Amino acid sequence: MDTEINAQVAQQLNLKLSQVNNVLTMLSEGNTVPFIARYRKERTQNLDEVAIRDIENIAKTLNDLNMRKTAILKAITEQGALTPTLDKAIKTARTMQAVEDLYLPYKQKRRTKAMIAKEQGLEPFAQWLLKLSDEDVSIVAQKYLNTQLPTIQDVLAGAIEIIAEQVSENAHHRDWIRNLTWKQGRLESTLKSGGEDLDGKGVYQQYYAFGAPLKALNGYQILALNRGEREKILKVAVVINTDDILNRLRFKEIGTIRNEAGQIVDNAIQEAYKRFIGPAIEREIRTSLTNDASQQAIDVFGENLYHLLMQTPIKGQVVMGFDPGFRTGCKLAVIDANGKFLAKTVIYPHKPANAKERAAAGENFKQLIADNNVKLIAIGNGTASRESEEFVATNIPKGVHYVIVNEAGASVYSASEEARQEFPEFHVEERSAVSIGRRLQDPLAELIKIDAKAIGVGQYQHDLPTKELDMAVGTVIETAVNQIGVNLNTASAALLTHISGLNKTIAQNIVTYRDENGEFNLRSKLKKVPRLGAKAYEQAAGFLRIIEGKNLFDNTDIHPESYPLAKAILAAANLTVADINTPTIQKLTTIDTKQLANQLAAGEQTVADVIASLLKPGRDVRDDLPGVILRSDVLHIEDLKPGMELEGTVRNVTDFGAFIDLGVKHDGLVHISRMSRQRIKHPSALLAVGDVVKVWVVDIDLKRDRIGLSLLPLEVVDD
Structure with a gap:
């Protein structure tokens, strides 16, 4: 155990050192985060999974930093170049970037022009120039003429390469320029020549002439700019006024001296920034922006995925999975209350099917419902979804409801080896119908079979x-x-x-x-x-x-190691195992948890958790979450009017807003500016995937199939 690292972790997270020590010890012993969070609360002092993972991640980051420092010190020592000052600077550096800046002059790299100049014997001349002597430069340079360097200009060019590389590898210069660029720099984009043709639909139109301070950029903007640049539509660059940078470099390297040697060094300084420092820092900043934007997008995706997986399951009902389609028909699959397949068929309710087929579709649909006592229909939200919704709403028997289910990734699963093994005789679409139905019954159990990137509850996840x-x-x-x-x-x-x-x-x-x-x-x-x-x-x-x-x-969720404790708790309340699932078990609610924990020599939190489990055996935490909206009629975008109040389900949360399923063909967007009277940092502060919310229609763009919504009544928005 590295006590220094543990102390740093505790300080960064504002935790007790004992908490950090215990968590890292348990992790090193092979315990998992969920196990530690649920069954070792006394040792962690009730830390949740997020805090435990933070401890794990920060400890790893600090350990990686220490390992890198050790490797760099060893490499510089082997070169015979380690000084006490450099040793201290590396050991006290707090970031990986600072360590790498210090290592840069000693780092093995490909052969540079500066290296070649040194091999040609020009390093003494370069160091002489840096002393800014008033001697005639040409006279001194003549001493270095040879067959490899036939002219004074060749000598000067080589010396400039050496000085430029030396200036560019100065850790203090880089650190100052990096900080200044972050403070004053902007990220700007323009339309690349011919890029408009590649853009086609104008997806990147807002970035054809775009600029924003580096610190003011949103994550989704950075990812969009990166994609536009990658697709050769946009030209993107970090822009900063270089005068301040060059003036500082001049001040540090040549002060106020402007003699001939000083002018040559000045040229080298400009080369150092233009060719080495500027491009390197731009790459660093672009990488940092991308990493931060990617991490933010990953966090948003993870948050959305979590809430999607935690949606309330529909229990105890026979469900029909309805996979919509035009030419190939709609695939229907009925599954029982436990997800077991019962029956399937294909119907053709939409054109290009002929009138006879369309008429038969309704009868077959109703018959399948009646034969299997179907109570709920899960309609996939893909191609022909809304047309299928109209068909279902028209033909649905009384007492039966339907739900639109996000079918993203269903086709990926249906073509998988797992799906083929379970339903070897089914067509891909028929497997999709089963999957769609199961998503309603138990979203978690079904969705974990699918590559999460195909589920579609994030932003730019394929770029991450x-x-x-x-x-x-x-x-x-x-x-x-x-x-x-x-x-x-x-x-x-x-x-x-x-x-x-x-x-x-x-x-x-x-x-x-x-x-x-x-x-x-x-x-x-x-x-x-x-x-x-x-x-x-x-x-x-x-x-x-x-x-x-x-x-x-x-x-x-009582752990087997706590079964004796559970029996002791029951006995303390004059109860037995037979009292579980009976009204008598409620006697446990009157117990003084702290007093009982002391009496049984057990952890108070563990005793409280065991009591909670005894009161609700078989409890599913999802049962306390909002359920899905059950529908029996259909709504069209043409039915919407500004000011209309509706109920909808949150389908996706992004940096700029949330998409709401209203039961029409296209989801509506609640922009972040229409979510609260107070400023919020991110839509996830208010909304999560699966939430059922009340919204008001702000505007409808029929041509672009866009619906603007608000969480606030319109008079509040107007104010």
């Missing part, structure tokens, strides 16, 4: 760094799955993979063991699963539920 996005997605899924817990006897291998302590191999072994030996009736039977050792059992058991097993505790 794959590794970082995948890590963020993995974290979000892990958090969601473990917060909810899964049914050990129905969970797929794909779902089990995300449970704390399990990997792909162990998850598949659990499913195989279940198939060969029947359902689990005790959590402890997990220990018989091949390759599921004691550590994996410890990490996973509390997140796996057995609905109707031999031990009622197995249908709670």
Whole structure:
């Protein structure tokens, strides 16, 4: 354990050192973040997953910095160039950038013009020039003439290369120029010659003549500019007035001296900035802007994905998945209350189908509903979605409702090996219909099968760094799955993979063991699963539920290690396990948790968690979240009027606003400026994917299919 790093982490996060020490110790012992957050609250002093991951990430960053410092000090020492001043500067540097700036003069690099000039013996001449002597430069330069350097101009050019490289590698110069550029620089873009033709639809039109201070740029603007530049539509550059920069460099290198040698050094200074420092800092700034914008977009994507996964499941109802289509028809699949496939068919309710086929579609649709007692229809929001919605609304029997479901990624899943194994005889679209229906029944269990980037709840996710996005997605899924817990006897291998302590191999072994030996009736039977050792059992058991097993505790999030504590808590209230799921269990609400924890020599937070679990066995945290909007009629964009009050579901949250599903063909946009009377930093401060909200129509653009909405009544917006 690195006590210095731990102390820095504690200071940065304003936490107690004991919290940081305990978290990092537990992580090093192979404990997962969900397990630590849920079952080790006394040791962390009730830190949540976010705080635990912050500790982990900052400790890694600081450790990486220390490792880089060690490697750089070793490299400079081997060159015989390490001085006490440089050693101290590197050891006390607080950022990776500062360390790299100090290392730059000693870094192995490809052969430069300055290196060649030094090989030609010009370094003494360059150092003489830097002394700014009043001697005649030409006379001194003549001493360096040779076959490689036949003219004085060649000698001067070589010396300028050496001085320019030396100036450019000065860590203090770079640090000052970098800070000044951040303060005063702007990012500007113009339309590239011929770029308008490539743009076609004018997607980047707002960036044809764009400029903003570096500190004022929004993440989505940076990502848009990057994409426009990559597509050769825009020309993008960091712009700054260089006079201040060059004047400072002159002051530091030559002061007020303006003799012949000073003029040559001045030329080298200009070369240093123009060729080396300026472009390098522009690259650094562009990279930093992109990294920050990407991280912000990843955070937004993760937040949206989390809320999408945590949407309230529709339990206990037979659902019809409806995958819309024109030419190939609409694929219908009925699944029972547990997601098991019951029946399927294809209907042709839309043109180019003939009148006879369209008439038959309604009858077949109603018959499938009646035969299977369907109560809810999940309509995918892809091609022909709104036409299919009209068809459903026209033909739906009384008492049956429908919901528009985001089908993004359904086709990706339907063509996957997992989908082919489950439904080998189905067409791709028929598998999609099953997936759409299951998304309504249990969004989490279905959506984790799909590449998250295909789900479409972010901005520019296909432009984001794959590794970082995948890590963020993995974290979000892990958090969601473990917060909810899964049914050990129905969970797929794909779902089990995300449970704390399990990997792909162990998850598949659990499913195989279940198939060969029947359902689990005790959590402890997990220990018989091949390759599921004691550590994996410890990490996973509390997140796996057995609905109707031999031990009622197995249908709670009480960890098996706390079963004796749970029995002791029941006994303290004169209750038994048989009282669980009866009104009598409410006696637990009258217990003094602190007093009982002291009496049982247990952690107060653990006692409180066990009591909460005993009061609500089998609890699904999603049940407390808002449900979906059930519809039985259809709305058209032409029906909308400014000022109209509507109810809608948040489909996506971005940096600039939120998209709301109103039940019409196109989602409406609530711009961030129309969300609150007070200024908010980001729409996610108020809205999350899946929220059901009341909105007011501000404007409708029928030509562009755009709907402007407001969270505020229009008189408030007008004010």
